[in-house]
Amino acid sequence: MSSKQANTDAQVPDPEVRPVGGTEHSWCRAVPGGTGVTVLALLLSKPPNLALLQNALDNLQVSHPILRSKLHFDSTTNIYSFVTPATPHVQIQPFDLASTAEIIRRLADPSVSPFHLIVEHEMEQNSWRDNAETAVMFASVYDLSGEEWVVVLRLHTGACDRTAAAAVLRELLGLVGGGTGRELGGKSKVNLGVEDCIPSGKTNKPFWARGVDMLGYSLNSFRLANLNFLDVDSPRRSQFLRLQMNLDETNRFLACCKSRGIGVCGALAAAGLIAACASKNLPDDQWEKYAVVTLIDCRPDLEPSFNSHGLGFYHSAILNTHDIRGGEKLWELANRTYMSFVNAKKSSKHFTDMADLNFLMCRAIENPGLTPSSSLRTSLISVFEDPVIDNSTEMHREIGLEDYVGCASAHGVGPSMAIFETIRDGQLNCPCVYPSPLHSREQVQGLVDDMKRILVDASSCEDGES
Structure with missing residues (x-):
């Protein structure tokens, strides 16, 4: 040399x-x-x-x-x-x-x-x-x-x-x-993982409590209902559909959420539960237990805290189960789903249960038979605590931006439908990802259409009872 x-x-x-x-x-x-x-x-x-x-x-x-x-x-x-x-x-x-x-x-x-x-x-x-x-x-x-x-x-x-x-x-x-690439400040190291940034004491859980929770998660998984499976054997891929509302529909929906102190995630989850249960045409007195996973951006609560420019994976999850039968009112169920999430978050379950849920996720990957019909479905639906809010700018029009989508695949372990909530230019625009052919496009389109109808109808009721 x-x-x-x-x-x-x-x-x-x-x-x-x-x-x-x-x-x-x-x-x-x-x-x-x-x-x-x-x-x-x-x-x-x-x-x-x-x-x-x-x-x-x-x-x-x-x-x-x-x-x-x-x-x-x-x-x-x-x-x-x-x-x-x-x-x-x-x-x-x-x-x-x-x-x-x-x-x-x-x-x-x-x-x-x-x-x-x-x-x-x-x-x-x-x-x-x-x-x-x-x-x-x-x-x-x-x-x-x-x-x-x-x-x-x-x-x-x-x-x-x-x-x-x-x-x-x-x-x-x-x-x-901007027309030219602006110079950004460079760094040499990748940020720490989320576990290394959780404040001291937030993950503490007595050994017996951890055991009880793990047992509860495991036993509940066998009792959970799902959206009907159409093809459990064929190779899978991810497909998506969009849940969209126009400006007027979105404004009414957001106003109803705000007046009731319910997050968008709670209302979307409730609509999904009602629509899924209704798709089965069950007797009104028959109950089913469904799981909802809510994903939380932990950045503001970490030490050191990160803003949105701190790239990496800093989300955690809270899994709640809900007993559903036909005839639920949207806002009543939305309040129940949202408050169960809020109370779990107040108890720091997104930190104390982080390792447990990660372990169970890996166990499901290793042993698909632990999930219904070996489907790898761990919940009916997943939502994010807060929607991404985006407003187009003149710069977007200058580059000819007509549309965009941000989502992630979900045909391995995961929910029957993963909702990526976005409010774009004041309008709800949510990619909904699902595993195909476990579920079909026609089946999920029917579910999404039903969810939108439920949300729009409930947001239009002046008496607030729906």
Whole structure:
């Protein structure tokens, strides 16, 4: 080796390495099976400037080291680690008109748009299924027709939760919409895992209480009802539909939530429970027990606390079960579902039960037979505590942004329907992801339509009894 080559090699710092935490580990186990492939997709009416887009991605990777990281699995120790090189490495993969047309042809479904099909196609691209070391982020550009283009970021959920994904989307649009890539302050290290940032004492739980809770979670899982399964044997993929309201419907809905002190998540969960129960045409006196998982962004409660730009996975979950029969009123049930969540959060169950739920998630992955019909369904529905609120800007129109979707796959372990609540320009716009063909598009469309009808009707009642 020449002295010049040796000097060049010496200037390249070694990658930073951090073993994953407990919650990150559970996602490393879940993603290869099909749950946790996060997709951010932008539909553009103007051709993207690939050089500008690549520069924006480079800036994002410099500013957020986890985006330039790779997930490494050591088979001798069964430990996953984030391996973070000093420089950006993610490159855009372009798909020309012919390549995109072939993908659309293979997925042909006249009930949804080509943009919709590309989002579902990306959720199926599981780069983490078999590789020992794989990047946490991938970027692609699809030419739909010579008049529309789709820009997609695909991320590992263990490295980028819903809050982080929304922040990445905002920063990316800012960098691309500004005309030039602005320089962002760079860091060399990935942030700590959520378990290392929980305030002292918040995870404390007596041994006997932990045992009782674990037993309760396990026993309840055998008693839970689900949306009817259509095909439990065929290979699965994630599909999605949208629950949408117009501006007037959304305003009335949000006003009803506010006047009753009920979060949007509680109302959506209640509507889902009522619609699922109604889809079975059960006798009015027959009860069923359903599970709802509510995901909480823990960033404000951590030490050190993170804002939305602290990328990584910092969500936790609270699982509540509810006995449902036909005839429930929306706001009465919404109050019950929301208050059970609020009381559990006040008791810090999102911290004390974090390890328990991660353990049970991994157990279900290892032993699908522990779930109904080996479906890997752990709840009927999952919601987020707070919706993402986004208002379009003139900058978005300048780059030709026509539509966008942010969601994650859920055809491995998870709910029958994962709702990603978003209020966009004052209108409710929620991607709802489900496992197909365990559930069909027609079946879930009926459920979503029923949920919307329930929410709109209840928000329109002046007497407030619905």
